[in-house]
Amino acid sequence: MRKSPSQIILACKGEAGYHCQLLKLLLLAGLSLLLGGCKSVPISQQGLVSKPNVSLARGFIFNPDSRLLVQTEPGSGGIQGGAGGCSSCK
Amino acid sequence: MKQLLTVSFPLSALRIVLLALFGHTLCLADEDYIESFTFASIGEGAEFRSSDHPDAILVLDFFAPWCAPCVGTSRLVDSEIRQHYARSSSDPTVVVLAVNVDQRRPSQLARFLERAELEVAYEDLEGAMFESFDSGGLPFIVVLTPESEGQHREVSFRQLGMKDGSGLREAIDALRQQLNLPQLISEDVATPDFSKPKALLEDENEVLTTGLLASREVLDTTLPEYAPPESIVAASDGLFPQLDVLSEVASGSVEPETVVDATGAKLIFQRFDQATEYMETDDIRILQSDFQWELQMESIRLTQLLSLGQIQVDYEPSSKSIFGHSEELDRDNWSYTSTAAWIGEHNTASLSVGGGEGYQDYRSLWLAEFYRQDFDGDPAYSNPDPHSVFVSLLGDWLFWENQLKLTLSVGYRWDEIAPSYSRVVTFEPVFGIDTEVGNESLKTASFGFESDWIATERTRIIARIGLDDTTDRDSRWTGDLTVSQVLGDSWVASLRAIGVTEGNAFHALSVTGAIDYDWEESWFLGLSMRYYEDNGLVVDPGAVSTESPELSSFRFGGRVAKVWERVAISLAAYHYQSRYEPVSPNSWQFENLYQDRDWVQLEFALSFEF
Numbered sequence: 001m002r003k004s005p006s007q008i009i010l011a012c013k014g015e016a017g018y019h020c021q022l023l024k025l026l027l028l029a030g031l032s033l034l035l036g037g038c039k040s041v042p043i044s045q046q047g048l049v050s051k052p053n054v055s056l057a058r059g060f061i062f063n064p065d066s067r068l069l070v071q072t073e074p075g076s077g078g079i080q081g082g083a084g085g086c087s088s089c090k
Numbered sequence: 091m092k093q094l095l096t097v098s099f100p101l102s103a104l105r106i107v108l109l110a111l112f113g114h115t116l117c118l119a120d121e122d123y124i125e126s127f128t129f130a131s132i133g134e135g136a137e138f139r140s141s142d143h144p145d146a147i148l149v150l151d152f153f154a155p156w157c158a159p160c161v162g163t164s165r166l167v168d169s170e171i172r173q174h175y176a177r178s179s180s181d182p183t184v185v186v187l188a189v190n191v192d193q194r195r196p197s198q199l200a201r202f203l204e205r206a207e208l209e210v211a212y213e214d215l216e217g218a219m220f221e222s223f224d225s226g227g228l229p230f231i232v233v234l235t236p237e238s239e240g241q242h243r244e245v246s247f248r249q250l251g252m253k254d255g256s257g258l259r260e261a262i263d264a265l266r267q268q269l270n271l272p273q274l275i276s277e278d279v280a281t282p283d284f285s286k287p288k289a290l291l292e293d294e295n296e297v298l299t300t301g302l303l304a305s306r307e308v309l310d311t312t313l314p315e316y317a318p319p320e321s322i323v324a325a326s327d328g329l330f331p332q333l334d335v336l337s338e339v340a341s342g343s344v345e346p347e348t349v350v351d352a353t354g355a356k357l358i359f360q361r362f363d364q365a366t367e368y369m370e371t372d373d374i375r376i377l378q379s380d381f382q383w384e385l386q387m388e389s390i391r392l393t394q395l396l397s398l399g400q401i402q403v404d405y406e407p408s409s410k411s412i413f414g415h416s417e418e419l420d421r422d423n424w425s426y427t428s429t430a431a432w433i434g435e436h437n438t439a440s441l442s443v444g445g446g447e448g449y450q451d452y453r454s455l456w457l458a459e460f461y462r463q464d465f466d467g468d469p470a471y472s473n474p475d476p477h478s479v480f481v482s483l484l485g486d487w488l489f490w491e492n493q494l495k496l497t498l499s500v501g502y503r504w505d506e507i508a509p510s511y512s513r514v515v516t517f518e519p520v521f522g523i524d525t526e527v528g529n530e531s532l533k534t535a536s537f538g539f540e541s542d543w544i545a546t547e548r549t550r551i552i553a554r555i556g557l558d559d560t561t562d563r564d565s566r567w568t569g570d571l572t573v574s575q576v577l578g579d580s581w582v583a584s585l586r587a588i589g590v591t592e593g594n595a596f597h598a599l600s601v602t603g604a605i606d607y608d609w610e611e612s613w614f615l616g617l618s619m620r621y622y623e624d625n626g627l628v629v630d631p632g633a634v635s636t637e638s639p640e641l642s643s644f645r646f647g648g649r650v651a652k653v654w655e656r657v658a659i660s661l662a663a664y665h666y667q668s669r670y671e672p673v674s675p676n677s678w679q680f681e682n683l684y685q686d687r688d689w690v691q692l693e694f695a696l697s698f699e700f
Contacts, residue, residue, distance in 0.1 A: 027555075027569050027589075041544050043227060043491050044191035044217030047156035048576040049550040052653075053606045053614055054584075055542075060365035060380065060695040061651055061660045062614075064572075064586070064602070067378050067397075068369045068691070069645075071451035072668050074638055075590040075598020075624045 124234055124243045127219065129189060129212035132199065138187060138212050144237040147246075147265060149186045149258070152220045152230040153206075155198035156611070163229035163252045164188050164206040170255025175262070182236055182269065184262060191217035191228070195579055201610065226250055226436070227492060233261055236269070360385050365695040369666070371687040373404040374452050386433075393429040395444075398422070401452050405459045406682050414463045421455055423448025425478070436488040445479040454507070456683045457636050478505040482536070497540040505532045534560045548576040564593030582606040590624075598624035614651040614660075620644070631674040638684055640671040647691070656700070662693040 041049075049055070052062045070076045129138040140148065151167045153160035167186060175184035188211040190199060203211060214220050223232060225248070233247035247261035363382040369375070378399040385392045401421050407414030425446025432439045449455040458474050482501030489496070540554045554570035567590070574584040583605050590598040604618035621644050627637035647664025666689040673681050 040490070041493055041547055042217060042221045043225065044154055044220055045194075045547045046492070046544055047154055047192055047195070048548055048579070049544050049546075049574070050156065051576070051582065051608065051611060053608070053616065053651075054550050054574045054576060054582055059658075059697055060363050060382070061653075061658045061697055063365075063695075064604075064618075066367065066691070066693075067365075067380070068367050068376055069622075069643075069666075071369075071376060071453065073598070073600075073622050073624070073641065073643060074627055075596070076588075076600065076622065 124219070124245065126237070126241055129187065129214060132190060132203070132211045132213055135210050140234075140237070140243070141241070143183070143185055144241075146183045146185045146236060147262060148234040148243065149184060149262070150219075150232045150234065151186065151188045152191050152214065152217075152225070152228060152232070153188060153202070153211075154192040154217075154228055155190065155195055155202040156192065157228045159251065160229040161202060161206045163231070164208055166252055166255060167231065167258075168207070171258055171262070174255070174259060182266070187212055189214045189220070191220040197610065223248060224491070231258060233258070233265065235265065359699060361697065361699040363695070363697045365693070367694075368692045369689050371689045373406065373682075374687070375402040376400070376452055389433045391429075391431040391433060391440075393427075393431070395427040395429070397425045397427075397446070399424065399448065399450075401449055401455050403452055403456055403459070405456060407460070407463070408679050408681050410678050410681075414460070417459060417463075419455055419459055421449050423450060427480075437486060439485045440483070442482045442484070443480070445477065447475075447477040449476055450478075450505075453638070453683065457680075460679065460683075476506055478503055480504070486540075493544045495540075495542040497538070497542070499536070499538040499540075501534075501536040501538075503534050503536075505534070507532055532561045534558055550574045564595060566590060566592040566596075580608050582608075595629060596625065596627055598622065612653055614649070614653070616649045616651075617646075618648070618664075619646050626671065628674060628677075632676065634676045634679070635674065636677075636680060638670065639673055641668060643668045645691070649693070651695075656698060658695075658697045660693070660695045662691075664691040664693075665689070666691050 052059075066076075124140075126139070126141040128140070131137050149167070149171055151164055153164055167188070171184070172186040175186075178184075188206070188208050190202075190211055191214050193199075193213060193215065203209070220230065223230065223245070227250050229251060231247075231249045231252060232245060234243040235246050237243055246265045247258070249258060249261075252258065361384045363384070364380065366377070366379045368377045376399070378397060380395060380397045382393060382395045384394075399422065401419070401423070403419040405417040405419050407416075423446065425444060427442055427444035429440055429442040431441075449458065454476065462473075480501065480503030482499060484497065484499040486495055486497040488494070536556065536558045538554060538556045540552065543551045543553070545551050551574075552570075552572040554568070556566075556568040556570070558566040558568070560566070569589045570586070571588075572584060572586040574582055576582050584603070586600075586602040586604075588598075588600045590596070600620060600622040602618060602620040604616055606614060606616035608614045621642075623642040624640065626640040628635045628639055629637070643666065645664050645666040647662060649660055649662035651658065651660035667687070668689065669686045670684040673684050
C-alpha cells in the first residue's frame with residue numbers, strides 16, 4: 001500500500017513514536033505559520049509586538065527560561081546546554 | 091485540506107522568495123523627493139503645512155510612542171538642533187518637527203510627550219511618510235531641502251538614531267552652504283546660554299513659529315540632563331518596556347546617545363544585570379545567581395557573566411542498602427563567560443568563551459556521593475573534579491524592515507564529568523552492580539538556528555532548531571516554538587512548545603502557556619503553566635542504570651515586574667512538581683534520587699543601567 005506524503009513525513013518508529021510525532025507536528029505547524037502567514041508589518045506598527053514580554057529579549061527580567069529546571073529535566077537543556085543538556089548523565 | 095496545502099504552500103513560498111529578492115527594491119523604495127505635505131498637530135495646535143515654509147529647511151524627527159530611544163533622541167534634537175538654529179538669524183530658517191508615526195495608543199503618546207518634554211508634535215497618519223523612507227528603524231531623522239520651483243523637496247540627509255547632534259548639524263550646515271547661504275557661527279553650541287528665558291530665544295527666530303515648544307517658559311535643562319536613559323535602554327537588548335527598538339526592531343541600526351568619558355572613549359551605555367533563582371524541596375535546595383555586566387562602545391559590545399551556584403542535598407541511601415549513610419552535601423559551582431560582539435547596521439557577530447567548575451546539577455552530586463560512599467576505598471576511585479570550558483560563535487541578521495531576525499550559532503564545550511564511573515565499574519564490579527559505563531569527559535558540538543519573526547502587528551513567532559552532538563550519544567535535536575499574541579493594548583497570550591529527540595532512545599516535550607497584563611508597560615503581571623514529560627534516559631531496564639526513568643512535571647506560578655527608566659526588577663514564584671516512574675528493579679540504589687518531589691521555585695531579577 002502506497003503511503004501518503006503526510007504518512008511518510010510523520011512516520012515515527014519505536015516506543016517513543018508519540019513524542020516523535022508531536023515534535024514533527026510542531027515543526028510542521030511552525031513551517032506552516034512561517035509560509036502561510038507572511039505579512040508586511042512596517043516598523044511604525046511594530047510597537048505591540050516589541051513589548052519586552054513579547055520579544056523575549058535576552059535580559060533577565062523577561063527571560064522565560066529557568067536555569068535550574070534543567071537539573072531535574074534531562075530534556076530541558078540542549079542547544080549549547082552542555083553535553084546534550086546533561087553533563088552528568090551515564 | 092490536502093489541496094489547500096498543495097496550493098498555499100508553493101504560493102507562500104514564492105511570496106517569501108519574491109519578498110526576499112525584491113522586497114526592498116519594489117515595495118520599500120527610498121523616497122528622494124517629497125511633495126508638499128501637511129501634518130496634523132497633536133492636541134489643539136495648528137497643523138503644519140510645508141507649503142507655508144517654502145524657504146525653510148525641514149528637520150523631521152520621526153518617533154513612535156512605544157519607542158524608548160525616541161524619547162532621548164527627541165530631547166536631543168530639540169536641544170542640539172532646534173535651539174541651536176533658533177539662535178541663528180541667518181537664512182534659511184530651520185524648522186524642526188517631532189512627528190509621531192503610530193496613532194494607535196493615545197495614552198502612550200501623552201506619556202511620551204511628557205518624557206521627551208515635547209509640548210507640540212505632529213502626526214504622520216499611519217506612518218505614511220515615514221514608511222516611504224525605508225528607514226530601517228526608529229528613531230529616524232530626515233533633513234529636507236527648501237522647496238524647489240516644482241514645489242517639492244529633496245531628502246538632503248537621513249539618519250537612524252542619534253548619538254549626538256554634531257553629525258546632524260554638520261549635515262544642515264553643509265546644506266546651507268550648498269544653498270549659498272552664510273554658515274552659522276555657532277560658538278554658542280558648546281556653551282549655550284541656558285540662563286536666557288526661552289521665550290526670548292523663541293522670539294529671536296521664526297523657527298519657532300511652527301509652534302514647537304512655543305509655550306515652554308524657561309530652558310530648565312543642562313546638557314547632562316539631555317542624556318536620555320531610554321536611548322541607553324534601547325541598545326541593551328530590550329530589557330525595558332517600549333523596548334527593543336534597537337535589539338529586536340531596529341537592531342544595531344540605532345546608536346544611542348554617546349557619552350564621552352574622561353579618557354575620551356565613547357561609551358554608549360553600561361548595564362548591570364542580576365538574576366537569582368532558587369528551588370527547594372524536602373531534601374534538595376539549589377540556588378543560582380548570575381551577575382552580568384555589559385558595556386557598549388560604539389560598534390562593540392562586551393559582556394561579562396559570572397554565575398554562582400549552590401547545591402545542597404540531604405543524601406539518603408536506599409532503605410534496601412546495607413551500606414552508605416545519610417550525609418548533608420553542600421557544594422558550590424561557578425562559571426564565567428566573556429563575550430565580545432561586533433554590531434553592524436543589520437547584523438551582529440559575537441564570540442563567547444568561558445569555563446566553570448563544580449557540579450552542574452544535583453543529580454551528579456547525589457551520584458558522586460553514592461560512589462564515594464561505596465567505592466572510596468577502591469584504589470581505582472578518584473575524587474571527582476567536574477569542570478568545563480566552552481566557546482561559541484553567534485551571528486544574526488535583520489531582514490525586511492526588521493520584521494525578521496535570523497540567528498546562527500555554533501558552539502563547542504568540553505565537560506569533565508563526575509564521577510568517573512568507568513574506572514570504578516571496570517576495575518572491580520561490586521555487589522554485582524553492572525553499572526552502565528560512562529565517560530570521563532564529554533565533548534559537545536552544538537549548532538543553533540533561530541528565527542524571530544514579526545508575523546503581524548500583534549503576533550510574534552520565535553522558532554529555534556538546535557542540534558547537539560555529544561560523545562557516545564546520538565545527536566540531539568531540539569525544536570522550540572513560541573507564539574505570542576497581543577490582545578488589546580495590554581494583554582499578551584503566549585504558547586511555547588519544545589520538543590527534543592535523541593535518536594530513538596530519548597524524547598521529551600514541554601508546553602508552556604502564559605498570559606501577561608501590563609499597565610502602561612510599567613507594571614507587568616503574568617501567570618504561566620508548564621507541562622513537561624520525557625521517556626527517560628534508561629537504555630536497558632534490565633541493567634543497573636544511574637539514568638533517570640520517565641519523568642513528567644508540572645509548574646504553575648506568576649511573575650510581577652516593574653520597570654522604571656533605568657531600573658527594572660521582577661519577582662516570580664512557582665509551584666513545581668516532578669513525578670518519576672519507579673526505577674527499574676535492578677536500579678533500586680537510586681530510588682531516593684528519582685523520587686517524586688514538590689518544589690518551590692523563586693526567581694528574582696534586577697537590571698540597572700548607568
